[in-house]
Each structure stands twice: as structure tokens, then as C-alpha cells.
Amino acid sequence: MSGRVKPGWSGPFPLLPPSRPEEIMSFFRRIFANAPPLERVGRAVDHKRWAEVLNLANSIDRSQLDEYQREELEGYLLIAGDALAAINLDEGEAWARQGDRSRALEHLRLARSQVYGQTLKSAIDAALEKFSVGGHAIEPMEQSSTACASGCCPPAEESTAISPEAEMDLETRLDLILSGYPEAYAKRYLQLSPSLIEAVLISHDGRLDEALDLFARIKPEHQCETFLFERGSLYARQKKTSLALADLQETLRRQPQHLLALESMADLFLASGDSVAAQQLMASNSASMLSAAFKHARQARSFMMQDNQAEALNHARQAIDHGSRDSDTLVLAATLYEKNADYDRAEQVLQLLGGGGCSGGQNLLLAEFRFRHGRDLAKALETYKALSRSEPAHAAWLLRIGQIYLRQGWAKEGKSILETLSASALVGDEIKQVALRELDCLSGQSIQYVPRS
Template structure:
């Protein structure tokens, strides 16, 4: 970056391309040492960035410091440090446009469900949009096993305009489990790239997987899985889905041969191996 010939503020502005204009303006007013650490963080130099953050004096450790250092800590797998920094950021700036989202995701992924619940209540009070809060609460209640509450929140988020891929997949799955298959299919059809794009087939993979589970549109589902496999040849998921589609169509020879190829690999997650074994046992 230094060799680009651009001044510090210009380089920082380029790094913050996805940030709201008012937040970018706040960053441009920061001390140069902090700006330099942030540039390292956005340039993917996590260890150097963490070292630079550690050298900053206390008076420079504002909400931007804690947010950016928290992101670096999260990328480095230091989840407790990341949680502490992001919580500190929100204490200093409760309406931070990104920190709440990142913190909720970290709390959910690390199993801190009650803390995530409390934070969502706090964020809603701070003015975070319903489309966000209800979506994250839908994931929280799914983790807790409260599917009806999860579905209610997922529907509220959807009605509020949330079209995030992960939310659409979750909403489709919850509708499917409730037996609302027509509604589920319409939601899965909206996913596009959610859960992976159907390669060149034009079939959203979440929809293709729905068809496979329901034993419908198997030719189109198979086209989607094959296209995904061609796009990601090393991903065993699409080998398994292709094999399952073969078997569902009654193509035993092709399906069994492909399942055996999956079982012979050393890099397949156990959950996917279990799916492959069940598919084989069913034939």
C-alpha cells in the first residue's frame, strides 16, 4: 500500500468503500497511528495490525479501535477477545452500524445464547432495524429448538424486507418442517446464490435440495447439483447430492458408484459421510 503513492486518508477511504459515508468521515478524523493500524487490518495483515493496535495509547482506544481490533481478533480465532472488544465498541457507540451484527453472529456461533438474546433486546432499543433483529432472533430460537418462535421471527424479518440468503434458507426450512411446502418452495426459489448458486443451471441449490427431499423435479435438481459439482469439483457435498439424486431417480449403478467414491475419500466431514452411508443402506 505504501508504494501506491496515495496519501493515508485516500488509502483509508478506499479501504472503507462499504462503510456508510458518515462512518467514513469519522474514520478520516482519527489519529494517524490508529488509521495506520486500521489500514493493516483491512489489508489482511492481521498479526501486524494486532501489534499496531497494541502499541496505541489509551486515549486513542475509541469505538473504532475496539471494532476494528475485534474483527481482527475474530479472524485470528481469538473469540473471547473479539467478544470483549465488540462489546466495548457498543458500550461507546450503541448505534454502530456493524458491531451489533458481528457481535450477535459471534455470540450465536460460540453458544452464548442468553447473551445474544440480551444483546438483541439492547440493539432493538438502540434503533437497529426490525429486519435485522428479527432475523437474528430467528437463528437464535432455531439454535434453542423453538421452531415456532423462530418461524414467527423469520416471517417478520422477511415481511420487513430482509432478503439475506441465510434467512431465506432458514425460513424455507422452517416452512417445510411445518408442512407448508408450497410456501417453502416459493421462498427457496428466491434464494438465488443462497447456499450456493446452481452453477450454470439457473437452479438455486437450496431449491434443488428441497426438490430432492420431496422427490420432485429430480431432473432439474440433478442439473443443479451437477453444475455445482463442476464449479466446485473438490467439494464432496455436490458428489453426495448428485449420488442421492441418481438413487432417487432409480439409477442405482451410478448412485452407488458415486457414494462409494465419497466413502473412499479422507476429507469428507462425518455428517456428510453419515448421509452417504444412509443413502447406500437404503439401496
């Protein structure tokens, strides 16, 4: 084990989650403030709306996300990228069988720009090889810069990157957006006027002001419930809550069974801090079409906003029992179980989070929980080692490795790592303070640290 610390880490050490009641409320106010955009991405994944996943991800400010939320977003992008790549591979091969070389190449090159899985990537490369010219395979497009939310997969240079949207015609773009919609919704979109389709596509591309201008030009006779839902969703992304609610409510008045509008309205109430309205909506007759998992998850959030932790945990538990696996619900339940000293259930819930993103697929929250309570430290150690290999600039992972070494009785190895961290000019003050406290306990001597000026 090398104790060398590489440059690059400048953020705070992620001590998750808090334990005191006032800290828990602050924690959940923070994650709920950031939750709606991620929830929309997660819901798009659940409904297999792959193009929408990528477009929504583009609209999220990564700097407002914490470590785990960034990993969650990366995981969504990986799922959507491979799903879109598989669709485009099938389309490309279909056009190839029909002898349309141009459209086949368009889809295959687009698939190559979206793919992450090695097996699928090999299949796409094999398909592209069939179009080799003079023995030289046609170069695939550069991978989209939306590939990784953390930046660990660097985007292509602006001068050479080709936007996937620029390579697709309107029909293909609409097909991709509708690929994950329920069939009934997809049929409605195919019947829209060309001008409304254009507004929808531009809105899903994240060009909100331009899309809003196009929506304003739609003739009244074409302002159907789909128009209202899409414009309301656009207003929500612009944080124009009252306008968004008006459009979503009118959508439901015209089409009471519009599931996506109802889900969006519930999330909008919570995002605006109106927990009472969210609870009333979940208890209404309209909510009967929502899944039990969705309703209990939103009830859990609304009760947590009211500081009713008992009811929040009750609904979070029911949401999980009904199959909810969204990260906010799982983290809420695990945190409250831990606060109540129900450590077995807290660990069981955290295990449902799994891993994802570019951090080696590791479950950081589970590792932190195990570290705090000395449970299964060997597995926690493997998590931090994997994180350190994939993110060597993060001194926090080395700190945890050193701490676990000490707790496992490997004093020499642990001390070496902690001494390296405490002496490095590349390590932040907070991590140094923790390392020095550990060394202080180990040696029984007082070690003072003066932060860099």
C-alpha cells in the first residue's frame, strides 16, 4: 500500500449521514432541495425514456450535487447511453439490410458515441467494420460530453466533438424520446402538429427559452393536453412553479388519467416546499393510478419536511416494501433507522443502494455506515480501496483506509498512511485534522496542526 497522495482533492471529507436530529433535518433539506432534477432523471430511467435522461442530465448543475448524487447521475447516464446505443445498433442494422448505407451509418456512428458496455461496443464496432472503405474502418463519432457527470471520462475537444443531436433527423430524435414512453403516450405524440413536435424536441434538448418561444406560437386548436404537459414541464425546469402547476392542473382536468402529469405535480409541490398540498394530492382520488411505491415515497418526503420522522420512516418503509429503490427514499429510511439504533435494518436498506457511476461501482454510504459502527470492516476496506484506485486524487479514501487499518490492528500500515496525509501539502485541512487525531490517539501524545494560511 502506497501512502503517496496525488494532487487534485480539494473538497470536504464526506462524513455521511449526520446523527443528531437537527443535523438530520438539515441533511434532508439539502438533499431534497436537489432531489427534483435527479428524480426526473430517475423517473425517465424507470419509464425507459432514454433520450430524456440525457437531456435532463444536461440541465442539472453538477456543482449543486453531493458525491453520492453525482454517482447516481452517472449511473443513470450509463444505463441510458447503453440503451440508446442498443436501439441505434438495431436501427442501423435494419437500414443496412434494406440497403440504405447512409442511414445505417448514421445510426451506427450515433450508437458508438453513446455506448459504454464493452460487449455492446464490440458489436457496434463489428457492424461498423462492414462499412469499411479501402480496408479502413469508418471512424465512429466522438463520445458525447454528457457521458460522465463527474468528469472522470473527459469530454471530446469542442473542435472535434460531434453532437449526437446534430447527426439525427427530427424523426429519429422523436423516436428516441418516445422509445421509453407508454404506447398510448407515444401514439399521441405521433399525432401532434409539426410545429408542436419541434417545440417538444427543442424542450427535451434543454433549449428552454427557445422552446418556450415556439410553444407561444402554437395555434390554440393545437394546444392539447400534450402541449400543456410539455409546456408545464418546461416551466417546472425554469422554476416557474405557478405557471407549471397551472398547466399540469389543466392537463389533468382535460385528461384525468395523465400519469406523468400527476407525478410531475406531486414532485413540483415538494420542490416548492408545499408538503401539505403534496399529501392532499397523494390522498386524492386521482392518486389511485399512481403506484404504491411512488405514493409512499412522496408521503415520506412530505412528512420529513414537517419534521414528523416517525411517519416519514413509516412511509419510507412501505415505499421500499412496494419496490421503491429511489436513492432519496432509501437514504431517508436508512438514516432514520440508524438514528433509532436499528442498525440491522439500516444496513439492509443501504445494501439496496448498490453502486454505480465511475467510482468502481462502490456503495459509499454503506461503507461509511459500516465504518461508523465497526460492522464488516473488511468489506468497507475493499470499498475504500476500490474508490482509491478509481479516484487516486481523493485523499479521503486513503484516510479511511488508514483508519480501518488501525481498527483492524495493523498499526504500522495505518500509521504510515496517516503520517503521509498529515504531512502532505496537497491534503485539505479537515482531512489533516482527522489524521492527526488518529495519530494522537495512537501515540498518546498531543500533536498540534496549524492550517495553511
